[in-house]
Amino acid sequence: MTMQLVSFKLCPFVQRSVITLIEKGVDFDVTYIDLAEPPDWFLAISPFGKVPVLQVGDTVLFESAVINEYLDEIHPPSLHPADPLRKAHNRAWIEFGSALIVDQYQMMIASDEDAFDTHHHAVVKKLAQFETLLGEGPYFNGASFSLVDAALAPLFLRFEVLNGWHGLDVYDGLTKVPAWHRALLGRSSTRQSVTTDFDDLLREYIREHGAYGAQLFG
Ligand SMILES: N[C@@H](CCC(=O)N[C@@H](CS)C(=O)NCC(=O)O)C(=O)O
Numbered sequence: 589m590t591m592q593l594v595s596f597k598l599c600p601f602v603q604r605s606v607i608t609l610i611e612k613g614v615d616f617d618v619t620y621i622d623l624a625e626p627p628d629w630f631l632a633i634s635p636f637g638k639v640p641v642l643q644v645g646d647t648v649l650f651e652s653a654v655i656n657e658y659l660d661e662i663h664p665p666s667l668h669p670a671d672p673l674r675k676a677h678n679r680a681w682i683e684f685g686s687a688l689i690v691d692q693y694q695m696m697i698a699s700d701e702d703a704f705d706t707h708h709h710a711v712v713k714k715l716a717q718f719e720t721l722l723g724e725g726p727y728f729n730g731a732s733f734s735l736v737d738a739a740l741a742p743l744f745l746r747f748e749v750l751n752g753w754h755g756l757d758v759y760d761g762l763t764k765v766p767a768w769h770r771a772l773l774g775r776s777s778t779r780q781s782v783t784t785d786f787d788d789l790l791r792e793y794i795r796e797h798g799a800y801g802a803q804l805f806g
Contacts, residue, residue, distance in 0.1 A: 608660070696750070722764035
């Protein structure tokens, strides 16, 4: 039975699950929807009206962290640390990563300079908090790729595109976070988690939604 993933091409939370599906070698089909005009069948199955949704037989799973934990359990070896305290710590930072992804989104679609500065400040602050946590790398837990890496890779994919922004340097003064970025962008699961038109779609989305960000692109 092939799992069915419902996706929106620009959703970072979907990409977390795609990375996990690829890392685990799971066969899956993808259906892309437009979140601006969500189809009725999607609204009927998605309790929050959000992607990702993963259909496994008759069961509908939602919430990227839950989907990834399920995939991790059914396809060992686990991509979590074995130690319960480390595992809980990783889960906590996955949650923190979700908040950072939302800050990044709000920064991208900021309509004016004040809003941009507020969200830019939040992004920079959270990245500095990650910098203090990271060790030798290349990944969050060291040598092995983990679910927390899958959770943050979509953030770095976006910074890869945003690097072209005039004057934007969210990594100023950081060394470990940009090294983590490079390690995750070097992984094929990260690169395969987006469609080939991702960069263009993201720029187009920002032009349509964020007046200030679009101006920075110029
Ligand atoms: N906590 C959720 C967040 C998912 C989410 O925010 N998805 C967005 C797209 S990136 C969505 O579907 N938004 C549609 C809406 O809010 O109506 C997860 O981790 O899966």
